[in-house]
Amino acid sequence: MIFDKGSTQSNLDCFLHFTTPVVESHSLPKVRSSLPPHRSIENPIFSSYYDLGFPASVLQSEIRNLNRLWHPWERETVEYFTLGDLWNCYDEWSAYGAGVPISLSNGETLVQYYVPYLSAIQIFTSNRYREETESGDGETRDSFSDSCSDESESSDKLCRWGEGSSSDEGGFEQETLWHLNDRLGYLYFQYFERSTPYGRVPLMDKINGLARRYPGLMSLRSVDLSPASWMAVAWYPIYHIPMGRTIKDLSTCFLTYHTLSSSFQDMDLEDDIEKPERKRKAGESISLPPFGMATYKMQGSVWVSGNCGRDQERLVSLLSVADSWLKQLRVQHHDFNYFTGIRRG
Amino acid sequence: MLEINPLSIDSELWLMAEHRIYEILSCIQPASASEKKREEVISYISRLIKAHYSCEVFAFGSVPLKTYLPDGDIDLTVLTHQSIEEGLAKGISDILQGHEHDPMFDVKSVQYIEAQVKILKCLVNDISVDISFNQMAGLSALCFLELADQIMGKDHLLKRSIILIKTWCFYESRILGAYHGLISTYALEMLVLHIFNIFHSSLNGPLAVLYKFLDYYSSFDWDNHGVCINGVIKISSLPDIVVELPVENGSRLLLEPDFYNYCKETFAVPVNELDSGRHEFVVKHINIMDPLSYSNNLGRSVSRGNFHRIKCALSYGAQMLRGVLNGPGEYIGKGLEKFFTNTLGRNGTGQRADANRPVPAFGTGRSDACDLSGDYDRCHSGLLQGQWYHSYRLPDHFHNIPSKKSNIFSWTGQNGHPQKGTKAFLQRGLPGLCPCPSKRCTTDIDGLGNLRGTGTYIPDMVSLDTLTFYNTVAQNTHLIYFSQTFKLGCCRIVIKKYGPG
Numbered sequence: 001m002i003f004d005k006g007s008t009q010s011n012l013d014c015f016l017h018f019t020t021p022v023v024e025s026h027s028l029p030k031v032r033s034s035l036p037p038h039r040s041i042e043n044p045i046f047s048s049y050y051d052l053g054f055p056a057s058v059l060q061s062e063i064r065n066l067n068r069l070w071h072p073w074e075r076e077t078v079e080y081f082t083l084g085d086l087w088n089c090y091d092e093w094s095a096y097g098a099g100v101p102i103s104l105s106n107g108e109t110l111v112q113y114y115v116p117y118l119s120a121i122q123i124f125t126s127n128r129y130r131e132e133t134e135s136g137d138g139e140t141r142d143s144f145s146d147s148c149s150d151e152s153e154s155s156d157k158l159c160r161w162g163e164g165s166s167s168d169e170g171g172f173e174q175e176t177l178w179h180l181n182d183r184l185g186y187l188y189f190q191y192f193e194r195s196t197p198y199g200r201v202p203l204m205d206k207i208n209g210l211a212r213r214y215p216g217l218m219s220l221r222s223v224d225l226s227p228a229s230w231m232a233v234a235w236y237p238i239y240h241i242p243m244g245r246t247i248k249d250l251s252t253c254f255l256t257y258h259t260l261s262s263s264f265q266d267m268d269l270e271d272d273i274e275k276p277e278r279k280r281k282a283g284e285s286i287s288l289p290p291f292g293m294a295t296y297k298m299q300g301s302v303w304v305s306g307n308c309g310r311d312q313e314r315l316v317s318l319l320s321v322a323d324s325w326l327k328q329l330r331v332q333h334h335d336f337n338y339f340t341g342i343r344r345g
Numbered sequence: 346m347l348e349i350n351p352l353s354i355d356s357e358l359w360l361m362a363e364h365r366i367y368e369i370l371s372c373i374q375p376a377s378a379s380e381k382k383r384e385e386v387i388s389y390i391s392r393l394i395k396a397h398y399s400c401e402v403f404a405f406g407s408v409p410l411k412t413y414l415p416d417g418d419i420d421l422t423v424l425t426h427q428s429i430e431e432g433l434a435k436g437i438s439d440i441l442q443g444h445e446h447d448p449m450f451d452v453k454s455v456q457y458i459e460a461q462v463k464i465l466k467c468l469v470n471d472i473s474v475d476i477s478f479n480q481m482a483g484l485s486a487l488c489f490l491e492l493a494d495q496i497m498g499k500d501h502l503l504k505r506s507i508i509l510i511k512t513w514c515f516y517e518s519r520i521l522g523a524y525h526g527l528i529s530t531y532a533l534e535m536l537v538l539h540i541f542n543i544f545h546s547s548l549n550g551p552l553a554v555l556y557k558f559l560d561y562y563s564s565f566d567w568d569n570h571g572v573c574i575n576g577v578i579k580i581s582s583l584p585d586i587v588v589e590l591p592v593e594n595g596s597r598l599l600l601e602p603d604f605y606n607y608c609k610e611t612f613a614v615p616v617n618e619l620d621s622g623r624h625e626f627v628v629k630h631i632n633i634m635d636p637l638s639y640s641n642n643l644g645r646s647v648s649r650g651n652f653h654r655i656k657c658a659l660s661y662g663a664q665m666l667r668g669v670l671n672g673p674g675e676y677i678g679k680g681l682e683k684f685f686t687n688t689l690g691r692n693g694t695g696q697r698a699d700a701n702r703p704v705p706a707f708g709t710g711r712s713d714a715c716d717l718s719g720d721y722d723r724c725h726s727g728l729l730q731g732q733w734y735h736s737y738r739l740p741d742h743f744h745n746i747p748s749k750k751s752n753i754f755s756w757t758g759q760n761g762h763p764q765k766g767t768k769a770f771l772q773r774g775l776p777g778l779c780p781c782p783s784k785r786c787t788t789d790i791d792g793l794g795n796l797r798g799t800g801t802y803i804p805d806m807v808s809l810d811t812l813t814f815y816n817t818v819a820q821n822t823h824l825i826y827f828s829q830t831f832k833l834g835c836c837r838i839v840i841k842k843y844g845p846g
Contacts, residue, residue: 091661092661094654094657095518095654095657095658095660095661095662096517096518096519096658096661097519099687111687113519115654197650198526198648198649198650199648199649199650200650200653201650201653202653202654202657204657205653205657238519238525238527239519239522239525241416241515241516241687241691242416242698243416243418243473244454244468244471244473245453245454245468246454246456
């Protein structure tokens with residue numbers, strides 16, 4: 001791979017670009033339902049709710065909300081990727097590391113390599129999957145409830161979703177956490193890495209191991225996942241070529257946050273004024289750039305000196321988005337706390 | 346029936362594939378331009394050190410072995426008394442920093458790393474130089490590999506394979522580098538030697554060795570087995586060393602036990618040079634037994650996390666290469682170039698990181714590649730010198746670092762510059778048991794020949810160039826010359842050395 005670093009790309013741009021997975025996309029045609037309008041769904045996956053025999057009234061409002069929530073944009077087809085394809089992007093990176101071209105202030109260029117490790121993941125699906133994994137163990141809903149139940153606040157304050165969501169709070173007064181989970185979807189699987197970096201297994205291996213017990217990790221599609229689904233990837237440096245002298249800033253570690261659901265695919269998560277023509281066309285591969293990021297041991301100017309100071313702002317913004325995401329979900333992300341120096345008792 | 350190639354693909358296609366690898370190797374393997382530049386840097390640093398301290402400086406590792414990559418560093422080791430290593434390191438560091446504005450040689454980034462092994466790192470003309478102290482193990486390893494390469498023949502197939510595999514490990518899969526918790530170069534060389542020793546009959550080109558390497562180690566049971574040159578060690582039997590041969594091997598090993606025993610005895614590191622005094626093999630994630638020291642686990646630098654990634658890399662690489670070689674014939678060449686994409690991107694354009702002038706680019710049909718023959722005699726004499734040096738305790742006054750300005754420690758030629766050569770100061774009465782370095786009798790990398798016979802034996806303090814000392818002592822103690830012949834596979838090797846009467 002010849003690293004084509006555009007002259008306008010800063011080192012931070014390069015890092016984000018070369019660690020963004022680009023996944024093969026598939027299409028799902030829109031299905032017109034023959035049900036009455038108030039029950040009409042614009043997405044085939046919600047038929048599952050009917051299959052499970054949920055009370056129609058609850059379901060109606062739920063579906064309408066969820067539907068608008070999960071797939072607010074009108075499209076002829078729904079494009080999606082499978083999680084299995086997503087993990088394939090990390091195959092070579094897990095084995096060889098991902099190369100990021102870096103320009104130093106003295107004009108030297110080199111390529112720094114980073115290995116991805118699964119730092120955290122939460123997969124929320126539609127309720128259909130709840131049935132399949134009812135007998136699952138500690139990694140599923142129970143642990144999520146545990147993490148939420150640490151808070152003493154009442155349930156209706158929990159996890160309000162996104163902007164422009166129509167929250168139907170009235171119906172939730174008596175609800176337990178169980179029902180609240182329904183707003184996010186069913187927590188099919190979650191994992192939070194706690195071991196030291198020296199002992200970790202690269203992302204591909206980790207996923208393969210976890211998928212043996214949770215096959216949905218491979219087979220689930222982005223359209224099956226709620227917008228709450230996300231993952232964090234920790235990037236640890238290997239070495240750079242050419243090696244030469246030691247450059248402190250190149251020992252920086254990164255933690256990138258990515259969404260996994262189709263809901264956000266057409267959104268410009270980054271306000272990228274400079275590249276308006278890069279908006280994704282239908283049928284092209286789907287890219288999952290990080291919506292949030294934390295860094296560790298960032299000391300010098302390699303990462304912040306580009307783009308006339310915009311990099312610095314960007315770093316701050318990425319960090320704050322990651323922080324607020326975790327707060328919304330009310331989860332403790334071990335690596336995030338470690339990277340940002342937060343010590344929890 | 347002998348396999349022509351591991352995947353039994355069409356033999357013409359295989360030859361074409363090996364030829365493409367040959368072209369790729371031509372961009373990587375030592376070239377006359379890189380030899381020149383590296384030799385200049387080694388010479389410069391050695392002269393600097395010798396001008397101030399009466400120490401021998403030896404190159405070891407991939408430069409004298411001629412298996413270095415264009416981005417590879419230069420390993421030098423200074424022979425000195427162990428108790429003054431630290432002081433000497435700091436002294437040399439000061440000297441190097443003092444030369445940071447030398448117009449002829451650009452010295453930069455001088456760093457002193459005080460780990461278990463003290464190392465001085467610097468950049469000289471953009472080549473990374475590592476200066477260590479008393480790294481006898483490095484000198485031993487060099488001799489061993491040089492000898493192994495000569496025995497294995499096939500036009501330095503061992504060295505060419507080492508270069509190719511190192512290339513993949515460094516530029517493509519990034520699994521090489523003990524400093525980064527990855528595989529050390531010597532460990533990698535032992536892994537390659539293991540493959541050679543067992544599968545030699547079916548390996549006729551570096552591509553075959555690379556494929557075998559990836560295929561074999563990607564499915565190796567690292568949890569229960571370790572690697573040693575003549576087979577596979579059962580970890581559960583340690584500390585007893587139980588060696589098994591991989592089942593598929595039907596033919597004889599290339600290198601027989603006599604060879605290792607000879608190497609172990611001849612190239613052994615003096616006891617006082619070993620750091621921890623461990624006599625047991627410590628089991629880690631990757632276990633590779635050093636043939637020159639059975640308790641030394643060469644895979645100890647690999648951390649648990651990296652172990653997983655290395656396995657990942659070997660599997661992924663094996664799968665990719667298999668895919669290329671099993672694919673349509675017309676795409677094999679391009680597939681191999683893609684397999685070495687970073688390598689060619691960095692080294693195929695005609696620019697080498699370790700050469701001052703351009704070299705032929707990839708695909709032009711021309712090459713600056715030089716002969717890979719090493720200088721075994723020179724390597725061996727360096728080792729012998731080191732072994733001799735550490736076999737005796739030097740008198741107490743040697744524990745002080747000699748003053749830089751002191752005349753008795755420098756040899757100034759008529760033009761005022763430090764003469765090429767070193768002196769050894771010895772008290773009378775030191776035992777004369779000393780093997781003569783070689784039948785060619787040149788010990789110094791700068792060519793000491795013309796200084797022969799200029800020293801004088803003085804009863805209390807001796808000031809001699811090393812060569813003269815050897816000759817004098819040899820005469821005084823009636824050393825006997827004998828030879829030992831080994832039968833090594835199908836070769837007869839005659840080793841000559843001088844020993845006690």
